[in-house]
Amino acid sequence: MLDExxxxxxxxxxxxxIETAQPVGSSHVATSPEVNVSxxxxxxxxxxxxxxxxxxxxxxxxxxxxxxxxxxxxxxQLGGPGRLGASESxxxxxxxxxxxxxxxxxxxxxxxxxxxxTRYAAVVxxxxxxxxxxxxVQLVGLTQRVALAVxxxxxxxxxxxxxxxxxxxxxxxxxxxxxxxxxxxVGRTLSEVGAFTTALLGVGQGSEAAxxxxxxAALAVLRGDHRHEEQVFIGGTSEMAAAFDAVGTVSEILRIxxxxxxxxxxxxxxxxxGLSVAIGRETGNEALADCSLVVAPYVVDGEAAGTIGVxxxxxxxxxxxxxxxxxxxxxxxxxxxxx
Amino acid sequence: MLDExxxxxxxxxxxxxIETAQPVGSSHVATSPEVNVSxxxxxxxxxxxxxxxxxxxxxxxxxxxxxxxxxxxxxxQLGGPGRLGASESxxxxxxxxxxxxxxxxxxxxxxxxxxxxTRYAAVVxxxxxxxxxxxxVQLVGLTQRVALAVxxxxxxxxxxxxxxxxxxxxxxxxxxxxxxxxxxxVGRTLSEVGAFTTALLGVGQGSEAAxxxxxxAALAVLRGDHRHEEQVFIGGTSEMAAAFDAVGTVSEILRIxxxxxxxxxxxxxxxxxGLSVAIGRETGNEALADCSLVVAPYVVDGEAAGTIGVxxxxxxxxxxxxxxxxxxxxxxxxxxxxx
DNA sequence: TCTGGCACTCGACTCCCGAGAGTGCCAGCT
DNA sequence: AGCTGGCACTCTCGGGAGTCGAGTGCCAGA
Numbered sequence: 001m002l003d004e005x006x007x008x009x010x011x012x013x014x015x016x017x018i019e020t021a022q023p024v025g026s027s028h029v030a031t032s033p034e035v036n037v038s039x040x041x042x043x044x045x046x047x048x049x050x051x052x053x054x055x056x057x058x059x060x061x062x063x064x065x066x067x068x069x070x071x072x073x074x075x076x077q078l079g080g081p082g083r084l085g086a087s088e089s090x091x092x093x094x095x096x097x098x099x100x101x102x103x104x105x106x107x108x109x110x111x112x113x114x115x116x117x118t119r120y121a122a123v124v125x126x127x128x129x130x131x132x133x134x135x136x137v138q139l140v141g142l143t144q145r146v147a148l149a150v151x152x153x154x155x156x157x158x159x160x161x162x163x164x165x166x167x168x169x170x171x172x173x174x175x176x177x178x179x180x181x182x183x184x185x186v187g188r189t190l191s192e193v194g195a196f197t198t199a200l201l202g203v204g205q206g207s208e209a210a211x212x213x214x215x216x217a218a219l220a221v222l223r224g225d226h227r228h229e230e231q232v233f234i235g236g237t238s239e240m241a242a243a244f245d246a247v248g249t250v251s252e253i254l255r256i257x258x259x260x261x262x263x264x265x266x267x268x269x270x271x272x273x274g275l276s277v278a279i280g281r282e283t284g285n286e287a288l289a290d291c292s293l294v295v296a297p298y299v300v301d302g303e304a305a306g307t308i309g310v311x312x313x314x315x316x317x318x319x320x321x322x323x324x325x326x327x328x329x330x331x332x333x334x335x336x337x338x339x
Numbered sequence: 340m341l342d343e344x345x346x347x348x349x350x351x352x353x354x355x356x357i358e359t360a361q362p363v364g365s366s367h368v369a370t371s372p373e374v375n376v377s378x379x380x381x382x383x384x385x386x387x388x389x390x391x392x393x394x395x396x397x398x399x400x401x402x403x404x405x406x407x408x409x410x411x412x413x414x415x416q417l418g419g420p421g422r423l424g425a426s427e428s429x430x431x432x433x434x435x436x437x438x439x440x441x442x443x444x445x446x447x448x449x450x451x452x453x454x455x456x457t458r459y460a461a462v463v464x465x466x467x468x469x470x471x472x473x474x475x476v477q478l479v480g481l482t483q484r485v486a487l488a489v490x491x492x493x494x495x496x497x498x499x500x501x502x503x504x505x506x507x508x509x510x511x512x513x514x515x516x517x518x519x520x521x522x523x524x525v526g527r528t529l530s531e532v533g534a535f536t537t538a539l540l541g542v543g544q545g546s547e548a549a550x551x552x553x554x555x556a557a558l559a560v561l562r563g564d565h566r567h568e569e570q571v572f573i574g575g576t577s578e579m580a581a582a583f584d585a586v587g588t589v590s591e592i593l594r595i596x597x598x599x600x601x602x603x604x605x606x607x608x609x610x611x612x613g614l615s616v617a618i619g620r621e622t623g624n625e626a627l628a629d630c631s632l633v634v635a636p637y638v639v640d641g642e643a644a645g646t647i648g649v650x651x652x653x654x655x656x657x658x659x660x661x662x663x664x665x666x667x668x669x670x671x672x673x674x675x676x677x678x
Numbered sequence: 679t680c681t682g683g684c685a686c687t688c689g690a691c692t693c694c695c696g697a698g699a700g701t702g703c704c705a706g707c708t
Numbered sequence: 709a710g711c712t713g714g715c716a717c718t719c720t721c722g723g724g725a726g727t728c729g730a731g732t733g734c735c736a737g738a
Binding site: 100101102112135136138140141142146148150152154156158160161162164235236237238239241242244245246247248250251252253254255258 | 497
């Protein structure tokens with residue numbers, strides 16, 4: 001374990017490196033107010049910190065740079081998110097006080113807010129649809145052989161699925177099927193609906209064959225995999241790009257962010273490991289070796305509903321990012337709980 | 340005007356520069372099979388092309404680089420999109436043959452297809468909602484004072500608007516209002532609906548006051564500005580990033596792409612000027628000085644419905660991008676016309 | 679156990695020079 | 709008249725030498 005002095009020195013190195021992106025030398029650390037020993041002593045400590053794997057020296061005559069382990073120590077000793085500055089927390093409050101309207105728009109705006117606050121890329125994963133209850137189901141015929149199932153969920157989200165019919169269905173048939181479907185689904189969750197069998201719907205009980213066939217087709221679609229249908233909103237990629245200096249790195253990161261499914265899994269994996277910060281390779285993705293991810297779940301009506309996160313360089317302002325993510329997650333959850 | 344020789348030389352310089360990103364010297368042009376004069380002659384021609392503004396010389400002992408005017412000439416003399424390679428046009432065909440389901444998903448996938456084909460960023464602007472006819476309207480109560488208007492359009496798109504009510508409305512009131520609304524709206528376009536007055540809806544004619552108030556609130560929302568509600572799908576930003584070498588440039592371009600409204604305007608402005616390619620500053624955006632934009636409208640049921648485009652560096656493969664954009668626009672329009 | 683001092687290392691920066699790519703111009707050829 | 713080969717010139721790029729200085733490790737002494 002690190003004694004108090006080494007911890008202080010490590011803290012100073014990390015802080016300094018985050019600020020300047022330059023390797024930090026012992027004399028520079030000595031000027032830090034928390035440290036009251038000479039640079040020679042610091043040198044000894046830094047050498048030892050290096051052998052223990054917290055610091056790395058790019059070359060002999062350079063200062064030290066934190067390793068992932070060094071950042072990890074730094075983040076752990078932060079001990080959770082601090083408070084956000086007054087003007088920033090005011091900004092968050094007014095944002096959530098003013099925002100209204102469609103949930104998707106709000107989540108997208110939230111990702112923009114978070115990236116504005118942190119100057120890194122922000123990811124907002126919407127609440128999963130499976131757990132929300134169905135408020136309304138409607139079947140709308142688009143063409144003779146294609147209908148659209150529109151499902152309104154209690155949280156204002158909408159799910160829609162095209163249903164390919166194997167017969168020409170007229171309006172009456174479609175709307176009859178819609179009514180039957182609605183009667184069975186409203187008030188249940190999507191995952192319950194997914195478990196429906198045709199029997200539960202009463203297919204075949206004194207109904208037209210055509211209606212039955214539409215219902216069967218609709219059920220088949222609704223039974224489909226609802227996992228990972230979460231919507232993902234990503235903002236501030238330009239801020240993120242500006243934080244790196246190699247265009248190749250930026251390109252690789254963008255390639256990751258383009259795969260929304262991968263992003264969702266990434267965040268949930270990190271959260272699943274009980275972390276709120278994943279540093280470099282801890283993200284589990286080689287392409288993000290130079291990145292860190294700060295995540296937090298948000299809670300709607302007492303249930304974990306979704307995840308938000310911030311993606312930046314490993315030398316990110318962890319304390320600020322942690323606070324921002326925590327505050328935004330908190331407010332977002334509260335806002336969504338209002339209904 | 341340029342004589343035949345100068346045109347050929349300019350063509351050769353542009354082609355070469357697009358390929359190599361290196362300033363092109365006269366001796367290099369001389370090796371090109373279309374050119375059968377000595378490098379000295381080419382030098383004279385290139386000097387004259389420079390004074391005429393088609394080429395630029397970074398410094399005395401360097402080769403020439405095309406200016407925007409040079410690219411403009413090159414693009415104009417291409418005379419429209421050529422044919423796409425066999426395997427690529429096959430790729431487009433199978434993509435549109437296989438794709439099915441939600442229109443949004445399809446447009447998003449289209450942007451991915453286009454960026455895959457071109458290796459640049461691709462933008463797909465969805466059909467505007469105002470001109471589609473309403474297939475179904477539904478009012479769903481979410482809470483006592485918030486209802487959701489869900490509008491299904493004939494092309495399978497969905498528009499939804501939250502409606503804040505100034506009274507507590509029970510289910511019956513909301514659904515009654517919904518039925519009345521539907522009766523009036525179905526079959527019309529959204530812009531017609533937007534022009535509705537309360538009188539047209541028959542508000543007040545033998546109906547409950549509560550229903551009327553819900554209807555008035557709903558109409559107010561639907562009257563809202565529908566312009567620029569087009570959805571935008573952007574893919575391949577990572578490819579785009581890889582085509583530049585300054586991270587600052589990439590960041591600026593991403594900042595543009597994050598503003599979807601701006602992107603839509605950009606594409607439509609270019610198209611409005613009758614162009615299919617905007618080079619550098621021709622895009623009208625200073626931040627895109629190093630970019631070119633290749634755009635094409637797509638046509639659904641005989642009507643211009645939307646726009647697709649490709650954003651890459653000024654030294655992009657114009658002929659290929661033009662062909663890809665043209666083919667994808669064509670197929671996309673055809674696919675959406677099927678219904 | 680900490681500190682000041684000291685010798686040492688090694689990258690960053692500068693300067694310089696040569697190589698090479700490219701140019702402009704001119705005289706001569708067709 | 710127009711093209712071409714030749715030539716002198718320019719300027720970037722890359723490598724090498726030299727210097728600077730930030731930073732280190734280690735040691736002797738308080």
